Amino acid sequence: MKVLVAVKRVVDYKVQIRVKSDNSGVETQNVKMSVNPPDENAIEEAVKLKEQGLANEIISVSIGDDKSQDVLRTSMAMGIDRSILVKSQNTLEPLAVAKTLKIIIDKEKPDLVLMGKQAIDDDSNQTGQILSALLNWPQGCFISNLKIENNKVFISREIDEGIENLETSLPAVLTCDLRLNTPRFASLPNIMKAKKKPLETIDIDTLGIDTSSKIKTLKVIEPPKRKAGIMVNDVKELVQKLKYEAKVI
Amino acid sequence: MSVLVVAEHDNKNLKSSTLNTISAAEKLSEDIHLLILGNKIEDLAKSSKSIQLVKKVIICDHEKLENQIPELSSPIISNLAENYSHILAPSSTFGKNLLPRVSALLDVTQISDIIGIESQDTFIRPIYAGNAISYVQTDQKINLMTVRPTSFEKCEETGGDAAVENISFIDSEVKTTFVSREVSKSDRPELGNARVVVSGGRGLENSDNFKLLYDLADKLNAAVGASRAAVDSGYIGNEYQVGQTGKMVAPELYIAVGISGAIQHLAGMKESKVIVAINKDLEAPIFNIADYGLSSDLFQAIPEIIKELDLLNQI
Numbered sequence: 337m338k339v340l341v342a343v344k345r346v347v348d349y350k351v352q353i354r355v356k357s358d359n360s361g362v363e364t365q366n367v368k369m370s371v372n373p374p375d376e377n378a379i380e381e382a383v384k385l386k387e388q389g390l391a392n393e394i395i396s397v398s399i400g401d402d403k404s405q406d407v408l409r410t411s412m413a414m415g416i417d418r419s420i421l422v423k424s425q426n427t428l429e430p431l432a433v434a435k436t437l438k439i440i441i442d443k444e445k446p447d448l449v450l451m452g453k454q455a456i457d458d459d460s461n462q463t464g465q466i467l468s469a470l471l472n473w474p475q476g477c478f479i480s481n482l483k484i485e486n487n488k489v490f491i492s493r494e495i496d497e498g499i500e501n502l503e504t505s506l507p508a509v510l511t512c513d514l515r516l517n518t519p520r521f522a523s524l525p526n527i528m529k530a531k532k533k534p535l536e537t538i539d540i541d542t543l544g545i546d547t548s549s550k551i552k553t554l555k556v557i558e559p560p561k562r563k564a565g566i567m568v569n570d571v572k573e574l575v576q577k578l579k580y581e582a583k584v585i
Numbered sequence: 586m587s588v589l590v591v592a593e594h595d596n597k598n599l600k601s602s603t604l605n606t607i608s609a610a611e612k613l614s615e616d617i618h619l620l621i622l623g624n625k626i627e628d629l630a631k632s633s634k635s636i637q638l639v640k641k642v643i644i645c646d647h648e649k650l651e652n653q654i655p656e657l658s659s660p661i662i663s664n665l666a667e668n669y670s671h672i673l674a675p676s677s678t679f680g681k682n683l684l685p686r687v688s689a690l691l692d693v694t695q696i697s698d699i700i701g702i703e704s705q706d707t708f709i710r711p712i713y714a715g716n717a718i719s720y721v722q723t724d725q726k727i728n729l730m731t732v733r734p735t736s737f738e739k740c741e742e743t744g745g746d747a748a749v750e751n752i753s754f755i756d757s758e759v760k761t762t763f764v765s766r767e768v769s770k771s772d773r774p775e776l777g778n779a780r781v782v783v784s785g786g787r788g789l790e791n792s793d794n795f796k797l798l799y800d801l802a803d804k805l806n807a808a809v810g811a812s813r814a815a816v817d818s819g820y821i822g823n824e825y826q827v828g829q830t831g832k833m834v835a836p837e838l839y840i841a842v843g844i845s846g847a848i849q850h851l852a853g854m855k856e857s858k859v860i861v862a863i864n865k866d867l868e869a870p871i872f873n874i875a876d877y878g879l880s881s882d883l884f885q886a887i888p889e890i891i892k893e894l895d896l897l898n899q900i
Contacts, residue, residue: 349849353713362717374830430685431694456829458712460697462685465655469689474761475655477682480823490764495678496777496832498824501764514830515817550694554707554720562855565876571889574861574879579897582859582876584781584838585805 337484337506339382339394340446341416342437344372345407346457359555362457371407374452376414376519377512381482382450383415384517390484391448393417397440399424399433405535412530413522419533420444424540424547430462432547437463438470439543446507448489453478453511464511474504480515586670587616587640591662592633593679596623596651599633601778602675604742605734607638612702613671616640619747620665622658624651630749637745647754652763653679659686661755666691666727670705676731677777688729695729696721700736714829714852734777735835735856769822771809776825779808781838784827784854785820786812788843788864788883792820797887798842804894810834810854812844828853843883846871863887 347353348368356363371379385391396411398404399422408419422436441449454461468475474489480499481492484506493500494513522530540547568574578585588610593600603619610617618641619633630644645661662683666672672687674680676698688695700718701709707722708730776782783802789795795809802809810827811820827834829849839857844850846862846869854860855874862875865882872878879886 347713352848353716355717362713429694431688431692434689454830456714459714459829460695461681462688462695462697465682465685466689468656469659469686474759475682475686476761478678493678494823495682495766496824497766497768498822499767501766502761503764504761514813515823550723550725551696552722554722556712556717556719559711559715559718559855562860562874562876564873565860565878567872567878567880571879571881571886571893574877575890575893575897577877578838578859578861582838584859585894585897 337385337391337448338444338446339385339391339448339450340441340444341375341378341382341394341396341411342449342451342463343375343379343396343398343407343411344452344455345369345398345400345404346372346455349373349456355556355558359557361553361556369403369406371410372452372455374454374512374514377514377516378450378452379411379414379416380517380519381512383520385484386415395419395444395446397422397437399428399436399540401425408535409530410522412533413527414520417533419535421535421537422540422543423537426547428547429549429551430460431466431550432545433463434466434470435545436540436543436547437467439545441471448506449509451511453513464509468509471509474508476502476504476508476510478513479510480513482510482516586614587618587668588614588671588673589618589620589665589669591672591674591680591683592619592621593675593677594621594623594629596626597629599629600675600677601739601775602677602734604739605737606673606675606732607636607740608737609699609702609732610671610673611638611740613705618643620662621645622650622653622661624648634747634749635743635745636740636747637743638740639745639747642747642749643752644749645752645754649754649756654759654761654763655683655686656759656761657757658683659690660757661752662687663690664755669727671728671730673730673732676733680731684729684731691727691729693725693727693729694723695731696723697731698733699730700733714849715855716848733833735833769824773802774806774808776808776810776827777832777834779836781805781807782810782827782834782836782857783807783840783842784810784812784844785815785842786844787814787818789815789820795821797884801887801891804891812847812850841871841875842887844871845869846874
């Protein structure tokens with residue numbers, strides 16, 4: 337089985353983001369960037385499938401500028417065999433990302449595609465679902481458990497009501513929840529080894545797809561700040577305040 | 586033009602998120618159609634036609650739609666799309682799972698998780714876990730959007746008499762079969778919709794201690810929530826998680842107990858009207874957004890609060 341993992345480079349989840357002063361977006365220059373957290377779970381799952389002998393080749397793909405090489409190197413340090421960078425100067429919308437991934441998938445012919453359930457920058461939560469529809473493959477979103485046996489795929493999905501268990505088959509597109517696994521840290525020797533693993537670069541303009549934006553961002557603003565409240569001394573004061581000041585109990 | 590709202594339901598009742606989404610649709614059109622895809626939904630169709638804002642209820646009733654597999658429902662929705670300027674679904678796990686597939690079939694870009702509607706083509710949505718707010722505009726042939734339920738009021742469920750139209754099921758070859766659903770039964774209000782939410786974090790230390798929170802929740806007729814740390818530690822099920830990757834809540838009163846206040850948790854609850862934080866760590870970031878903070882050991886504070894509430898109720 338061949339597994340393809342899609343990876344996005346995003347502002348690190350620990351960074352307190354800043355809105356640009358001209359309200360054109362969020363500052364991404366000179367801030368720490370990392371692998372999108374649920375994409376790390378996707379990488380980890382692919383590496384586990386290889387360790388279990390279920391996958392024989394695991395590859396990662398990212399779309400972005402040259403800097404996105406760093407998240408691909410991270411994925412290879414975690415155990416991915418080789419990577420593909422689709423070079424694009426522009427930020428793509430989920431539909432264009434899915435179309436780009438489809439072209440890579442048509443060429444690479446993986447049996448399973450894994451990715452995070454959402455990117456923590458634009459929070460769209462769309463790409464896996466769109467890709468699954470474009471490929472006409474089964475979709476499994478927000479998975480927290482995966483078992484593959486004899487070409488059958490058993491997944492548990494995290495839904496608002498609890499957990500949903502589904503059975504499907506390969507090939508499939510699965511999007512990963514943070515609870516799927518615990519991503520490993522890349523060891524120093526593996527980081528060194530990853531530098532020698534193959535990283536292919538493809539220019540997005542050679543793929544012949546429309547990647548133009550369909551959505552125009554008019555402005556990006558900071559959310560309204562909550563004003564600081566007060567500290568109460570004890571439970572009695574708290575309950576009195578809630579009853580007679582806030583009037584919520 | 587007309588607006589189509591895709592209903593979230595359990596084949597018996599509409600989820601309240603559907604009512605919030607209908608309110609969002611009201612800002613776009615007076616001609617709102619509600620699409621219900623499900624199995625044995627005659628009664629549901631009957632009760633839905635009384636929603637005043639809805640002009641037409643469109644139902645597709647088929648046994649294969651029982652479990653709302655998106656591979657089956659998305660072609661039925663895209664097939665109706667040409668009649669509408671906008672298609673809306675709640676941005677719950679139901680809508681997130683389904684609507685992007687429809688966008689793929691229609692070759693349009695969906696706008697996720699809108700919290701405001703400026704005009705027919707301009708929408709407001711949070712990015713970076715709500716740490717920035719984006720105003721976006723589109724001129725696509727049709728606008729597909731998921732709607733954050735807590736950002737719109739629930740619409741009235743009565744006063745209307747909509748027409749009901751049956752549409753035929755379109756079968757698709759689907760390789761996915763439903764196995765089971767693990768749903769926790771509770772008499773408490775629904776988390777996304779409760780007037781009061783009592784949430785616990787890692788400070789609760791184990792699942793047994795969550796009983797303390799359940800007692801407090803029952804006193805206040807509140808829903809119970811949890812931080813990701815508490816869910817990851819196995820204290821409580823994932824369906825209780827509040828935050829960027831869990832549920833968004835905006836109750837009148839949110840009581841955070843033993844929750845430090847990670848960015849991703851704040852993203853899910855900072856729109857609450859009144860926030861109370863109880864934590865023994867005075868440095869916990871949750872205090873920066875709390876209206877009322879109590880620096881105290883929760884294992885003492887919660888029983889005391891329950892006692893005080895009992896006293897209030899005696900007066």
